[in-house]
Amino acid sequence: MWMFPTIIKNLFSRPATRRYPFKDIREPFPGYRGRIYWDASKCDLCGDCARTCPADAIEVSLENRQIKYDPFRCIYCGTCVETCLPRAINQDKHYTKPAANKQEELITISV
Amino acid sequence: MAVRTVIPFGPQHPVLPEPVHLKLELEDEKVVGVTPIIGYIHRGIEKAAELNSFRQNVFLCERICGICSIIHALTYCQGVEVLVGVEAPPRARFLRTFWSELSRTHSHLLWLGLLADALGFESLFMQIWRAREMAMDLLEMTAGHRVITSTCLVGGVRRDIDKEMAKEVDKRLVALKEVLDNTAAPALLHDPTIKRRAVGKGMLSKEQAELLGAVGPTARGSGVAVDIRQTDYAAYKEVGFEPVVEPAGDSYSRTLVRAREVYQCIELMRKALAMMPEGEILVRVDGYPEGETISRTEQPRGELIYYLKGNGTNNLERMKVRTPTFANIPTLLVMLPGCEMADVPVITLSIDPCIACTER
Numbered sequence: 001m002w003m004f005p006t007i008i009k010n011l012f013s014r015p016a017t018r019r020y021p022f023k024d025i026r027e028p029f030p031g032y033r034g035r036i037y038w039d040a041s042k043c044d045l046c047g048d049c050a051r052t053c054p055a056d057a058i059e060v061s062l063e064n065r066q067i068k069y070d071p072f073r074c075i076y077c078g079t080c081v082e083t084c085l086p087r088a089i090n091q092d093k094h095y096t097k098p099a100a101n102k103q104e105e106l107i108t109i110s111v
Numbered sequence: 112m113a114v115r116t117v118i119p120f121g122p123q124h125p126v127l128p129e130p131v132h133l134k135l136e137l138e139d140e141k142v143v144g145v146t147p148i149i150g151y152i153h154r155g156i157e158k159a160a161e162l163n164s165f166r167q168n169v170f171l172c173e174r175i176c177g178i179c180s181i182i183h184a185l186t187y188c189q190g191v192e193v194l195v196g197v198e199a200p201p202r203a204r205f206l207r208t209f210w211s212e213l214s215r216t217h218s219h220l221l222w223l224g225l226l227a228d229a230l231g232f233e234s235l236f237m238q239i240w241r242a243r244e245m246a247m248d249l250l251e252m253t254a255g256h257r258v259i260t261s262t263c264l265v266g267g268v269r270r271d272i273d274k275e276m277a278k279e280v281d282k283r284l285v286a287l288k289e290v291l292d293n294t295a296a297p298a299l300l301h302d303p304t305i306k307r308r309a310v311g312k313g314m315l316s317k318e319q320a321e322l323l324g325a326v327g328p329t330a331r332g333s334g335v336a337v338d339i340r341q342t343d344y345a346a347y348k349e350v351g352f353e354p355v356v357e358p359a360g361d362s363y364s365r366t367l368v369r370a371r372e373v374y375q376c377i378e379l380m381r382k383a384l385a386m387m388p389e390g391e392i393l394v395r396v397d398g399y400p401e402g403e404t405i406s407r408t409e410q411p412r413g414e415l416i417y418y419l420k421g422n423g424t425n426n427l428e429r430m431k432v433r434t435p436t437f438a439n440i441p442t443l444l445v446m447l448p449g450c451e452m453a454d455v456p457v458i459t460l461s462i463d464p465c466i467a468c469t470e471r
Contacts, residue, residue: 002297002298002301002302003234003294003297003298005293006238006293006294016241016244028251029248029251029252029255031252031255031270032251032255032256033255033256033261052166052167053167054163054167054169054170054171055170075170075259076256077170077259077261078255078261078269079170082269
């Protein structure tokens with residue numbers, strides 16, 4: 001008896017789930033910790049991000065002027081974004097796209 | 112003549128979310144003995160914590176348990192704050208209280224859903240998990256992630272909740288309460304199926320609970336008013352807190368404790384947001400942890416203890432975690448003997464076992 005109003009309501013309301021691969025998921029909330037990307041023009045290769053990263057997902061190579069970032073090791077905590085003084089690391093609110101094979105990202109710093 | 116058989120229950124079983132093995136000794140359908148065996152998902156986190164720097168450990172501690180990640184981080188941060196001699200600012204303490212309670216809400220709703228699922232009550236399971244989704248949305252909105260919130264840091268918190276967001280959160284909390292009023296609460300209070308499967312099953316008397324060192328809702332469901340939130344960590348003293356206690360000591364009273372705690376959590380969260388003082392949320396931490404300390408908090412499953420030892424370097428010398436399920440597993444030795452085989456899943460679930468936590 002107590003569930004009767006819920007049953008009636010559920011009969012006429014939209015499903016609570018989303019048909020994910022066919023329909024898009026809802027927009028994440030602002031401030032969601034999603035994809036991490038570098039602004040190559042701002043980075044000064046100080047290596048603070050690599051030192052603070054709890055997951056060791058970032059490697060900075062001074063000789064090659066390159067940053068190796070592994071999105072599959074990354075835990076998306078956003079520590080690097082907060083640490084970066086020149087604000088070269090950014091994080092947006094979208095999930096990282098799924099990929100078929102694990103691959104590190106190489107970012108070359110141009111100056 | 113009764114036939115004695117040994118039945119392995121778990122580590123893989125449809126009602127168990129995590130692998131715990133119970134070796135059940137049965138006489139016909141009646142359980143006469145039980146041996147719990149753990150050790151299937153040990154991950155070596157305590158050793159890893161000695162190799163990472165103490166600031167990075169916050170994120171490692173969060174990953175000890177997915178459901179109460181914020182409380183693990185909070186306990187660790189509180190311990191390290193003692194060792195480095197800083198104190199979290201008042202606003203950070205209120206925010207920590209808020210996220211702890213939000214995490215407790217979603218953990219208890221998850222468990223109530225799992226209980227309904229274990230009873231075969233699929234529609235209630237879906238209703239409760241739909242309500243839980245509202246709590247998950249709140250976590251994503253305020254902390255930036257649904258499960259691993261990463262909001263605690265040594266010296267405070269990373270994110271603030273501004274007035275506008277607090278208003279929105281309050282609105283959503285009221286909506287969550289309304290949904291629970293219409294679905295979970297009447298089902299848990301009046302449904303005859305739940306009562307027949309849970310009332311009088313898995314009895315744990317007050318004396319036995321105290322003797323075996325039960326913690327959290329398992330102890331409070333037996334009438335033991337023990338809750339670490341009474342000891343005034345974070346901002347529980349300011350928001351005012353009274354433990355929820357049910358005297359009966361069966362599976363049903365443990366269920367009621369958790370259901371009532373969800374309502375209590377919603378009230379505590381609304382109070383914490385309303386009473387939150389202005390000010391900074393993170394203080395600067397200089398120096399390294401030195402000395403040893405014990406930090407205690409109340410997890411959704413009971414008392415969580417962190418023992419931390421620092422030696423004045425960037426790494427901790429030792430981190431030891433005692434999780435509530437480890438204290439609650441011995442109570443199964445009292446609850447299970449004497450029950451029917453068919454009641455084992457519900458009784459085992461009634462202590463809310465979190466094995467990944469226990470083994471770390």
